[in-house]
Amino acid sequence: MSNNPFSLLADLFYPRLCGGCRRNLYGGENFVCTHCLLDLPFTHYHRMSNNPLERMFRGRIPVDGVTSLLFFNRGGMARQLLHRVKYHGDTQTAVAMGRLLGLALRDSPFGGCSAVVPVPLHPSKQRIRGFNQSSLIAQGVHEETGIPYHDDWLQRVEATESQTRKTREARWDNVATAFSAGASLAGGVGPVLLIDDVLTTGATLEAAARVLLAAGAGVMFATLACSNR
Ligand SMILES: [Zn+2]
Structure with a gap:
């Protein structure tokens, strides 16, 4: 460095x-x-209130903010980098990209969150892959922002099928009951910054956030990439 x-x-x-x-x-x-x-195709959405991602969740879930670092274009660099993480096990790139996200968020409203929580993988899937890319991204965010990292606040209690070939409704049915609260989840805390790798329809983030909201926490979403809209 x-x-x-x-x-x-x-x-x-x-x-x-x-x-x-x-x-x-x-x-x-x-x-x-x-x-x-x-x-890199930066969105700069973290500095834009009422950005297209926040509008996407309006009426679905009371989330305090939504951002994504990069646009995920077909054949684009964000896609290429995430592909390296997911299919070639390039865990260092995942943490480094998480740090880049953290650097962007540090001096924005997202930097005021009280916890960084990754969207968990089901333990059986994590065993096969060996890592959870969302956890690595969240660790990078924690390193740059200093916001405490908690990977035991959410649990994935259902092993869901891949979302990639599903319609929006099918995606929601697939993940609606996939998450539950971990024993250590603290209620009544400031907003939780929920981290995932890619935001497409938002079904996964919405299902995970419902668990946090039910425990009395506020929620903000940040992902590394989002589909270009
Ligand atoms: Zn280069």
Whole structure:
């Protein structure tokens, strides 16, 4: 993370590759090169009240704010980076992208949340994959914002099918009862920042948030990417 001669030497002998263009990374560059970082399709929704994602949840659930760091375009870089995390187990990229999200949120209304909570995977799915990408993203957010991280406040009690090929209604039926409160979930706390990797119809976030709201917590949503709308 610095330009000191040792890290430059380490880059020479153990090259790290850009998650976007696969060129070598140098010095302070982290997970993507400077060119790719500037090319990322940022939404800037965290600074926009009444943004399109907040409007999407209006009338569905009383959420205090919704944002997503990047647009998830077909063939775009956000998709490519998340693909590396999910299918190639690139956990470092997940944490690094979470830090980028945390950096954006730190001085915004989202930075005032009192807990960072990842959307959990069902234990059987997590065992197969070996990690939960939402937890890694949430850890990155915690590292940059200092907001306490709690991965035991929510539990996934149903192993749901993949959401990717389902309609909006089918997605809701699939996840509506998938979550329950963990024993350590504290009621009456300030807003909880609920973290997921991608926001599409919002069914998963909505189902998870209902558990937090029922416990008396306020909720804000932040994801790494959202489908372009
Ligand atoms: Zn690059």
